[in-house]
Amino acid sequence: MPDSTTIAHGAHKAAENAHEEHPPYLRHHFESTYQQSDAAGFAMWIFLLTEVMFFGGLFTAYLIYRNWYYPAFVAGSHQLNIFWGTLNTLVLISSSFTMAMGVWCAETRRRRGLVLCLILTFILGLGFLGIKSIEYSEKIEKHHVPGFHYSLQSFIDPDSDSAAKAAGDKPLPLDMARHTEVYFSLYFAMTGMHALHMIIGIGILGFMIFRARAGAYTEGHVTFVENFGLYWHFVDIIWIFLFPLLYLISRHQ
């Protein structure tokens, strides 16, 4: 039995009429497209919050060990290639720009513009990973990967190492030199987790390029592009923190 106190017939009729005008992307359990995109956007922000907590664990570890082993962190940081690091920062910021342009194109229903922006973001993302792999291979050559035949050579005898020499490093006592391994653990854990997020993002971008060519995001339903944009900017911001924390320790000397 319908009960007049719990059911507003008018509201129900209005919903029924609206049903005929539903755009095809409106899922059945939402009342309106606004509610749908509102909920999806909110969900994305909460997901990013969980990502903040995930990286937060690593940042906490960084904070503690940097306080304990500051000289080791300085010496370790001098081993990073600041040219590649800076270039990568530029590449990533550019990719955030192209992504933001992509979101704008989707919102203003520019299909070709959107496809172009997504492809550019895709290429810049791959470029970031390419540069990162050059940096990783430098570390592997110098035995600076923790766990695998880790070498203390650059830290107890800086004159034998061009990067350490250029930075004017003094030899570290053996105890402190050992702790550079903790620095590189954090370096690989943090940049590795970041790179993993990039890889996932690039995978989703590839999928989006196909869908965007078919016009899926330029018919008014832009939630997916917007939410992916949020994810991409988040990954970017993580790098904006990682770059100074890992590369720029005590560079002013």
Next chain:
Amino acid sequence: MSDTIVSLPDQSTARIPKMNYLTKENGILSWLLTGDHKRIAILYLISLSFFFFIGGALAGLIRLELLTPQADLMATDTYNKVFTMHGVIMVFFFLVPSVPATLGNFLIPMMIGAKDLALPKINLLSWYLYVAGGILAIYTMAAGGVDTGWTFTTPLSTHYVNTNVLTTGLAVFVAGFSSIFTGLNFIVTIHKMRCPGMTWFRLPLFVWAHYAASILMVLGTPVVAIAIVLVMLERTIGIGIFDPAKGGDPLLFQHLFWFYSHPAVYIMILPGMGVISETISTFSRKRVFGYTAVAFSSVAIAVFGFFVWAHHMFIMGISNYAVLVFSLLTMLVAVPSAIKIFNWTFTLYKGSITFETPMLYTFGFMGLFTIGGLTGVFLGASGTDIHLTETYFIVAHFHFVMVGGMLMAFLAGIHFWWPKMTGRMYPEKISQLAAVVTFIGFNFTFFPQFILGILGMPRRYAAYPAEFQVLNVFSTAGATILGVGYLLPVLYLTWSLKYGAIAGDNPWQATGLEWQTQSPPLTENFAQMPIMDHEAYDYEWLENKERKEKEVTSAG
């Protein structure tokens, strides 16, 4: 004397509605690819029960081993594996998802007047992640188990054991994502999907409790995820973040682990408290006393819960000042929990109390949770903690909260909403018996362990001095009674699927929106979008509504 509030439709004419969420589609694929929150809840209920009985069987093995002082049933390292797997399975595959993933999934959209959770596909994904994690955990057992304890303590887990830490870690990591997605889904749903008129302070307290628990899931779980990733990296390539030989600190792992795993106990208990708020109101025919205080105490538990984790580390060499601060904060958590218990007690005052099965479990919860909570204060005080930690006192404390509290609440909820989920009543007499048997068995099992702990029997050993045998025999005997108490519901609930009395829409005369629709509900939950025009737990509104319906029927 009316000793029951149950009002069932006339059994000779009543029928289960032909069209409902169970009959809408058929075939295994319609279940495995469903987006319906109610079907996903049922999937969760089945898989959770499976893991509960695996974990329970392992508990049975532990109690059998402890029947005698010698380590005679199994080798000591086998015993280590058994209690580790018991902990891993019960914590990550039963307690954390128990009420939220089953009852929460089923009821939150119905209670707030929505057609579904906001993200149905994510909801299904969370079930698949749960199953994947569970399969990894079972694979771990088949491959020889793991013996670090469920806490993965470093450097034991990273350097000194050669058991399956990696697969267990992966299992917990994957199950963690399932939990994150559930919590995320609940938060978005509660914020964005409430029906017209459903303001925050008209939400049932069940929803408030789940909201608080979801905050903990979303903020806490990623931290344990990264801690586990670091343990796995430490084991595979030896990165050294927790390795003192390289300058790492094992205590850092403890901080990261307990930053999740302490709030996790509130993830486990808060949804249970939500169930209790619903049952206690329904079976006392009164609005929950101090609705606002109970609602905010859930949020307060969630907030305070994040600042007490180091009370697991009092004997691990953290500074005395840290002990002092964390001890104080631990005492503070007791306040919102006590607010709940007092408010429920006041709800009973001058209520028309009836003793159906859910209410019996509810009384069990209130007594056992109170004991479990108060013994937590002993452990939060650093002086007594140093004496009691790592003894059976701890074991008894958290089993009183988790089994006596949470599991009782889970069973209360399952019985309470069983007619809504299936359309049929469970058999009342035998289920009352099961509730009483569970309560007796529980006390026999775990109360002796408080005494054993105070006498100094350490946890996690297969052998113990002969003088502790009497109490251990008591405990093992109680565990068998408890086992019967848990098996009974499986039997009679399965029986009731076919032979139970037809329940009708609202057998308990309860006020929640979920009771104002047919049982089992339609896939869309409501035939028409509900509008909330009254406060939560408003029994006068319900009486008026029913009187009107009767007038319409008799006039027609």
